[in-house]
Amino acid sequence: MITMAGNPIIKSILVAFLLCLCSFAISAQSLKRGFNKEEFLEMLKISGMQVNRAISDSTFPQPQYHKKIYRSAVMGLDNRWDLWNGPNDAVISIRGTTNTPTSWLENFYAGTVAAKGSLHLSNSLTFNYNLSDDPKAAVHIGWLIATGYLSADILPKIDSLYKTGQKNFIITGHSQGGAISFLMTAYLTNLKKTGQLPSDIQFKTYCSAAPKPGNLYFAYSYENITKGGWAYNVVNSADWVPEAPITIQKETDFNEVNPFVNATTIIKKQKFPMNFVLRFAHRSLSHPLYKAQRKNEKLLGKRATQLIKKSLPEFVAPTFMHTSNYVRTGATITLYADESYYFYYPNNSSKIFMHHLIAPYIYLVNKMKDGDY
Numbered sequence: 001m002i003t004m005a006g007n008p009i010i011k012s013i014l015v016a017f018l019l020c021l022c023s024f025a026i027s028a029q030s031l032k033r034g035f036n037k038e039e040f041l042e043m044l045k046i047s048g049m050q051v052n053r054a055i056s057d058s059t060f061p062q063p064q065y066h067k068k069i070y071r072s073a074v075m076g077l078d079n080r081w082d083l084w085n086g087p088n089d090a091v092i093s094i095r096g097t098t099n100t101p102t103s104w105l106e107n108f109y110a111g112t113v114a115a116k117g118s119l120h121l122s123n124s125l126t127f128n129y130n131l132s133d134d135p136k137a138a139v140h141i142g143w144l145i146a147t148g149y150l151s152a153d154i155l156p157k158i159d160s161l162y163k164t165g166q167k168n169f170i171i172t173g174h175s176q177g178g179a180i181s182f183l184m185t186a187y188l189t190n191l192k193k194t195g196q197l198p199s200d201i202q203f204k205t206y207c208s209a210a211p212k213p214g215n216l217y218f219a220y221s222y223e224n225i226t227k228g229g230w231a232y233n234v235v236n237s238a239d240w241v242p243e244a245p246i247t248i249q250k251e252t253d254f255n256e257v258n259p260f261v262n263a264t265t266i267i268k269k270q271k272f273p274m275n276f277v278l279r280f281a282h283r284s285l286s287h288p289l290y291k292a293q294r295k296n297e298k299l300l301g302k303r304a305t306q307l308i309k310k311s312l313p314e315f316v317a318p319t320f321m322h323t324s325n326y327v328r329t330g331a332t333i334t335l336y337a338d339e340s341y342y343f344y345y346p347n348n349s350s351k352i353f354m355h356h357l358i359a360p361y362i363y364l365v366n367k368m369k370d371g372d373y
Contacts, residue, residue: 031089031168031204033229035333035373039170040234041365042066043091043206046084047174048358050095061362066091070157076121076149077106077142077311079180083157089168089204090161092154094184096175096209102311107176107211109142109308110245111301111320115186115218120316121148130194131186131214132221138321139183139214140245141301143176145312147183154184155197162198171205174358175241178210178233182222182329189225205231205330209356211244212326216253219329226330233330236364238337238345238355245300245326248293251286253325296324333373335364 045063063084070083078100084091097103113119115137119127127148131139158169171188173181185205191197205226210233214222222231235242251260297320305317337345337355345360354360 031170031202033204035229035232035331037365037368037373040206040208040232040333041362043093043170043172044174044208044358044362044365046082046091046093047096047172047177047208050080050082050093050174050177051358060359072150072153075153076146077109077308078103079106079146079150081150081154089170090166091170091172092184094150094171094173094177094180096173096177103176105304105307105311106142106146108300109140109145109304110324111141111297111304112138112215112323113141113144113318114321115139115214115221117318119144119148119318120314121145121312122314125149125152127151129187130190131183132190132218134217134221137214137218137221138323138325139218140179140212140326141318141320142308143179143183143213145308145315146176146180147187150180151184151187154188158188158197158201162201167198167201169201169203171203172207173210174208174361175210175356178207179213181205181207182210182213182233185226185231186218186222203230206234207232207330208234208358208361209236209239209241211241212247213329214327215323215325216327219327222329223331229331231330232333233328234333234335234361234365235328236335236337236355236361238341238347238360240352241356242328246296246324247326248289248296248324250289250293250323250325253323293322293324297322335361335368337364340367 042063042065045061046066048060049063049068066084066086068082069085072081074080078098080095082093082095084093097107115132115134116130119129121127125148129144129148131137171181171185173179182205185203188197188203192199192201251263254260301320302317309315341360341364344363345354348354
């Protein structure tokens with residue numbers, strides 16, 4: 001009589017079956033909500049692999065739990081993304097600013113456009129997008145262009161992995177990559193809402209050293225769709241990049257019900273000389289803001305479009321929104337630069353990106369203790 005234990009064929013089948021069960025158990029695990037220090041450190045290391053010098057530098061910490069399985073071609077305004085596979089998730093890693101003029105132009109193309117609409121990127125690519133249902137929400141046009149190009153390449157990869165059972169995706173990026181990650185997260189999350197992506201896909205986002213991606217109403221919307229511990233914005237308090245782009249807040253950037261909307265009418269009702277004094281003060285405060293916003297839109301929007309078309313000749317200029325009220329977005333983890341940090345990374349005006357690099361971020365994250373987040 002042939003026993004199960006003594007039959008090599010049955011043994012092989014059992015081993016294969018057990019491996020499949022283990023694989024299924026791993027893929028069936030869910031991403032956990034909330035900031036995870038070790039998880040974020042892994043994302044920083046993955047972002048570091050986007051920088052060519054980091055790949056050849058053996059001293060730069062390598063990702064421990066993920067393996068790169070895909071690198072996209074360069075597209076759009078010198079944009080690129082990597083796909084990494086781990087035991088419990090796949091990571092969409094978006095590259096930050098490179099040293100090319102095109103990549104920097106993307107950052108300076110800072111006019112704002114509606115967070116819902118359509119962009120004609122080329123004659124073969126139209127980007128129909130919804131990052132927010134709020135008609136007042138506005139986003140950075142340069143990083144929206146990047147989102148359009150990258151998403152066209154990312155969506156087929158998500159679909160392929162989903163068919164293999166992968167439902168957990170982490171979106172991450174450092175610097176410009178973080179800014180694009182904000183918009184990519186909003187775009188993909190809204191595709192779930194409309195049924196264009198499966199509802200059981202779970203996205204989690206870690207933006208690091210990211211500049212401000214849009215106005216206050218986009219921030220409100222983004223924070224609403226990612227609430228509950230599914231998206232984090234991590235900044236070094238010594239880093240100037242998260243403070244950009246420049247914010248200009250006008251009276252019209254407030255909610256409709258506010259004390260400023262009828263300021264002119266209220267001032268007219270005052271008696272002389274109070275009405276004269278108040279009118280002078282109001283004009284002195286408000287007019288420079290409107291002028292600055294118009295100039296900002298003209299230079300970083302309309303004129304910058306002409307430069308963009310040199311890289312993307314088929315790109316059709318969008319209609320800009322008359323707002324530059326850029327704000328910090330998302331649940332923010334502040335890595336506070338204290339005295340010990342400045343001992344290792346002292347301010348140096350000749351090194352404007354010293355606090356923006358990945359190494360100082362890793363240093364500060366390693367200092368974090370339980371309860372610091």
